[in-house]
Amino acid sequence: QVRLVESGGGLVQAGGSLRLSCAASGGTFSTYVMGWFRQAPGKQRELVADFTSGGSTYYADSVKGRFTISRDNAKNTVYLQMNSLKPEDTAVYYCASRGRVQIQFTYWGQGTQVTVSS
Numbered sequence: 483q484v485r486l487v488e489s490g491g492g493l494v495q496a497g498g499s500l501r502l503s504c505a506a507s508g509g510t511f512s513t514y515v516m517g518w519f520r521q522a523p524g525k526q527r528e529l530v531a532d533f534t535s536g537g538s539t540y541y542a543d544s545v546k547g548r549f550t551i552s553r554d555n556a557k558n559t560v561y562l563q564m565n566s567l568k569p570e571d572t573a574v575y576y577c578a579s580r581g582r583v584q585i586q587f588t589y590w591g592q593g594t595q596v597t598v599s600s
Contacts, residue, residue, distance in 0.1 A: 484506060485508055487505050487592035488502060488576070488592065489505075494597070496568055500526075500596060502518065502596075504562075517578045518575060522574075525573075568598060572598050576590055577590070
């Protein structure tokens, strides 16, 4: 069983920055694909970025060039650095993990609210 705990959300003005953290416990963190999702009110949850155990990263088009995902396997933590934030980035952000051969993300954090004011 993997437990994921997010932190770092909050209220920020447009153009500002936030860094989200997700601390994992249980399982073998270094082997997992770690992802950040978000869900805005009335919208479907979307994958924002993920980071494979092999070092590959994916970013949604809407965040490319502004967000950076990173991981520290020694600390069992994945980060999402968010720069140049826009009001449309407002959402609950979730950390998730899956095994390398799994398609669906299996474990989820409780979410952290990010609100960007205009």
